[in-house]
Amino acid sequence: MKGGINKMKELLTKEQAREIARSSNFDAELMADKLVAYYKDVLQEALEAEMDDELGYSKYDWKNKDNTNSRNGHSKKTVSSRFGKMDLKIPRDIEGTFNPVTVKTHERIVNPSIDDRIISMYAKGMSTRDINSQMREIYGIDVSADMISRITDKVIPLAKEWQNRPLQEIYPLLFLDGIVFDVRQDGQLIKKTAYVVYAINLEGMKEILGIWIGEAESAKFWMNVICDLQTRGVKDIFIASVDGLNGFEEAICSVFPKTEIQRCIVHQIRTSTKFVSYKDRKKFCRDMKEIYNSPNEESGLAALDKFEEIWGKQYPYAIKSWRNNWKNISTFFKYPQEIRKIIYTTNHIENFNRAIRKVTKTKSSFPTEESLLKLLYLIVMDKTEKWTMPIHNWSLIINQLGIYFQERLTNYLMK
Numbered sequence: 001m002k003g004g005i006n007k008m009k010e011l012l013t014k015e016q017a018r019e020i021a022r023s024s025n026f027d028a029e030l031m032a033d034k035l036v037a038y039y040k041d042v043l044q045e046a047l048e049a050e051m052d053d054e055l056g057y058s059k060y061d062w063k064n065k066d067n068t069n070s071r072n073g074h075s076k077k078t079v080s081s082r083f084g085k086m087d088l089k090i091p092r093d094i095e096g097t098f099n100p101v102t103v104k105t106h107e108r109i110v111n112p113s114i115d116d117r118i119i120s121m122y123a124k125g126m127s128t129r130d131i132n133s134q135m136r137e138i139y140g141i142d143v144s145a146d147m148i149s150r151i152t153d154k155v156i157p158l159a160k161e162w163q164n165r166p167l168q169e170i171y172p173l174l175f176l177d178g179i180v181f182d183v184r185q186d187g188q189l190i191k192k193t194a195y196v197v198y199a200i201n202l203e204g205m206k207e208i209l210g211i212w213i214g215e216a217e218s219a220k221f222w223m224n225v226i227c228d229l230q231t232r233g234v235k236d237i238f239i240a241s242v243d244g245l246n247g248f249e250e251a252i253c254s255v256f257p258k259t260e261i262q263r264c265i266v267h268q269i270r271t272s273t274k275f276v277s278y279k280d281r282k283k284f285c286r287d288m289k290e291i292y293n294s295p296n297e298e299s300g301l302a303a304l305d306k307f308e309e310i311w312g313k314q315y316p317y318a319i320k321s322w323r324n325n326w327k328n329i330s331t332f333f334k335y336p337q338e339i340r341k342i343i344y345t346t347n348h349i350e351n352f353n354r355a356i357r358k359v360t361k362t363k364s365s366f367p368t369e370e371s372l373l374k375l376l377y378l379i380v381m382d383k384t385e386k387w388t389m390p391i392h393n394w395s396l397i398i399n400q401l402g403i404y405f406q407e408r409l410t411n412y413l414m415k
Helices: 002-010 014-022 028-055 112-123 128-139 145-163 219-231 248-255 265-273 278-292 297-311 316-334 337-343 347-360 369-384 394-404 406-413
Strands: 071-081 084-093 170-185 188-200 206-214 236-242 260-263
Touching: 028 071, 028 084, 112 128, 112 145, 112 369, 128 145, 145 369, 170 206, 170 347, 170 369, 170 406, 188 219, 188 347, 188 369, 206 219, 206 369, 219 248, 236 248, 236 337, 236 406, 248 260, 260 265, 260 316, 265 278, 265 316, 278 297, 278 316, 297 316, 316 337, 337 394, 347 369, 394 406
Parallel strands: 170 236, 236 260
Antiparallel strands: 071 084, 170 188, 188 206
């Protein structure tokens, strides 16, 4: 097939093309029709050549036939290409083993760039209607929802390979957060959460380690996630910043017992203000700010005591939440400002999840869990392509982390 396409390019030299264009009887539409006809002939010949290779002999060359298989006519197939739609005659064999490469079985598009364009538009969150509109405008072809699904399904093996790829041994910083989606299961819409594991590696590069889908948070669920990371090569995580995920601390401490947990301050604030009346909220938040803006843990506890004196009787739940979670809230106090800014919120991963929501807002639900993973994988590939530089100030941050985690980092670097 490649030879045929090259032959098309050689039909006219640039000089010949210019000469034709200058002629008074030049008909662009007729020329386009001829190109379509020629491209169709090239595809047809390529299909016949593939059948020759499959059978081991060419048509009518009975003397060289040495197997029981033979031709069995043709089937009509309408395909789309960059030149528009065309009808082809697909050769058939008696044994039904022929699977052509030129026009693959079940595929209706013969131009790979069209598939790539559809996948790219799908990854950006375009609806099937919008994709069809774009394809009709650009290529003059219609693509159905089923065709878009079949084309985008090509990435599923790549998504599985990506989800199981080897990882680095050490990740200094890890962030976890989840997004809820409606997924159809057994004829019903079920709320499922896609948990994104986002990390910063030793080079300061952002990386999505994987996406796991579950119906409920639990130590068992998180154990599966953490063990998966371990199986793929992770041996140490310095600090994990999370939003208070149920069962996560228990799970990670059983696999990576030295990992420090930082509860996201933003999520803690949201939890604290959940039941605070609107008229009190502004002053409540201003007083609460004194806790996490303190220079050290001792000052933070003093600010919490003062905060309790002011608001404890009116909003005891908020105070209780700070007290119960203080162990993981206060982790950031021991670190310099540069590290604090990164770990005490899950802003890094929330920014990424915001991009996911922007793309998926056109999807009210997903027919299967696999279809959800497919789109999330495409979004990851699209967004992370731009992650080509380390995060800001990484050289200073990694040196500071090297002081706090010197032994663990040195053991790795000395290998």
